[in-house]
Amino acid sequence: MLIQVMCNKLDQVTAYIDDESIHFVLLQNGVYLLPRLLTLVSPHRIKVLDVDWRAAGLDAQFNDHPAINNKHVNYISHTQWVVLCAEHTPVMTLQ
Amino acid sequence: MSAYLLIISTQAPYHSSAAIDAFEAALAASNVGLQVKILLEDDGVYQCVESQQAESIFHKNTYKKLCSLPLYDIEDIYVDKASIDFRGLRITNDGKLSYSIINQDDVLLLKRASQQILVF
Numbered sequence: 074m075l076i077q078v079m080c081n082k083l084d085q086v087t088a089y090i091d092d093e094s095i096h097f098v099l100l101q102n103g104v105y106l107l108p109r110l111l112t113l114v115s116p117h118r119i120k121v122l123d124v125d126w127r128a129a130g131l132d133a134q135f136n137d138h139p140a141i142n143n144k145h146v147n148y149i150s151h152t153q154w155v156v157l158c159a160e161h162t163p164v165m166t167l168q
Numbered sequence: 169m170s171a172y173l174l175i176i177s178t179q180a181p182y183h184s185s186a187a188i189d190a191f192e193a194a195l196a197a198s199n200v201g202l203q204v205k206i207l208l209e210d211d212g213v214y215q216c217v218e219s220q221q222a223e224s225i226f227h228k229n230t231y232k233k234l235c236s237l238p239l240y241d242i243e244d245i246y247v248d249k250a251s252i253d254f255r256g257l258r259i260t261n262d263g264k265l266s267y268s269i270i271n272q273d274d275v276l277l278l279k280r281a282s283q284q285i286l287v288f
């Protein structure tokens with residue numbers, strides 16, 4: 074299962090964090106959730122849309138965060154995002 | 169203290185029109201002679217992150233827009249410290265964008281002293 078997170082609301086995500094088979098794609102305002110989500114979920118379960126992350130300008134804000142700094146988080150392109158959505162069933166969107 | 173319009177911007181800069189709506193409302197109000205003060209609160213504090221790269225999503229940079237506010241006689245910009253701390257941001261007043269970081273008590277005073285409040 075793939076969850077697309079388009080909002081900065083941790084309470085909408087917490088119900089799904091214990092299921093290791095669920096992966097998250099953060100996009101739009103969902104990218105702001107990354108630092109807090111990393112405290113609850115392993116980085117390998119999180120993908121972040123690269124252009125939205127750069128637009129938010131948070132790289133410089135969290136460059137000393139171990140997971141963000143060491144690039145353990147997968148930053149993906151639009152094409153990779155589409156591939157992920159095609160590969161996973163179901164895909165759920167939180168906004 | 170003279171009467172002023174307080175515009176509270178509570179949304180992140182992109183992916184909704186709220187931030188730009190707040191900005192344009194501020195310009196419009198200043199244009200008709202109102203004294204305007206702006207408060208960035210909740211996710212609105214993301215607007216004053218300097219390293220935004222809005223061109224990657226074909227938007228105009230919100231931080232730079234905020235920097236232009238003094239050109240429109242809007243010089244009182246406040247940022248809620250609690251919102252910054254909750255989000256783990258390291259925002260400092262670097263001089264390009266002139267604003268004051270204020271605590272919850274001062275936020276309340278700012279709201280109480282205003283004549284009108286618009287929340288976006």
